[in-house]
Amino acid sequence: MLNTVLGTLSSGVAASTSSYESIASATGTGSSGTITFSSIPQTYASLQLRWQALSTPAYVLLNVNGAVPNYLHYLYGSGSAVGANGAANFGYLIVNEETSTTYPYVGITDFIDYASTTKNKTIRNFSGKDSNSSSSEIMLSSYLINSTTAITSISVIAVTQNWATTTQVSLYGIKGA
């Protein structure tokens, strides 16, 4: 296994056998546009969200501890042009294209040092949708949460729409040394 930690602690207690653990997962219900992971354990070095989003066209919003991140900077490609921009109080995981009920919009979102109570929080995201047409996008983005409060809650929101039942969002914890 990739993440197997070999060896034992000096006390003779067996070390953890996994450094990449599944914390929780959720699927869309068709009647709600919000998927929230709350009471997130504070025992990992970082978190990773893997998501496949499908819905009636909607932008996808990231909320952390009940609020949008304070800043966002992103680089995107539309298939014909590249662009970069930034914004304050802007937590979108998709900036130009919307979701679809047919073509999955997917992403991997990392929350670095999320449990720290002394540092602001940095989030990075890699996401994209291809629809075999010009309605496609690939995006790299980073977010700043200007707060030293530990992250205990993460929501992925389909703005004004409901998540299709084929939507899948999974939260993983990555252990430190």
Place this chain on the structure above:
Amino acid sequence: MPATYEKIATTTLGSAAASITFSSISSAYTDLRLVLVAQSTTGGSAIANARLTYNSDTATNYSRTSITGDGSSALSNQGTNQAFIGLAQANLSSAQPTLLTYDIFSYAGSTFKTTLITTSQDYNGSGVVERLVGLYRSTTAISTIKIESTLNTYAIGTIATLYGILKA
């Protein structure tokens, strides 16, 4: 019960080969991740060097959108109705390895299949960083993955590892 992040299979080429295939992939995971460290025997073109197909399907059911930086400029392009998911600009080298990762989401689900791809290479004066999103317009579970070079072969020492990622 599979582990959360588990190695399914690894192929290390002991002789040059034009393709690497993983077949009979279990549907027990949520996502798949393929990590490829590749060198080409003679170098070549991006479009020919790493053609990704699923389930031995060579119909025009694939498309991809990419963003690429080559050290001097950035561009985004797209391929629709393709017979494979190919790279946009990254040419494999015979001298230096290129790192490619493929994250295949909900590969056993009932939706079309979307894959996030990263390509990273630096050739000390040239090179490309590339990010792609690829679409496979099929609702059939993916059980076979093939990476193929149609121009030349992958060199000895090229490594491909397939992982399964499981949700809670």
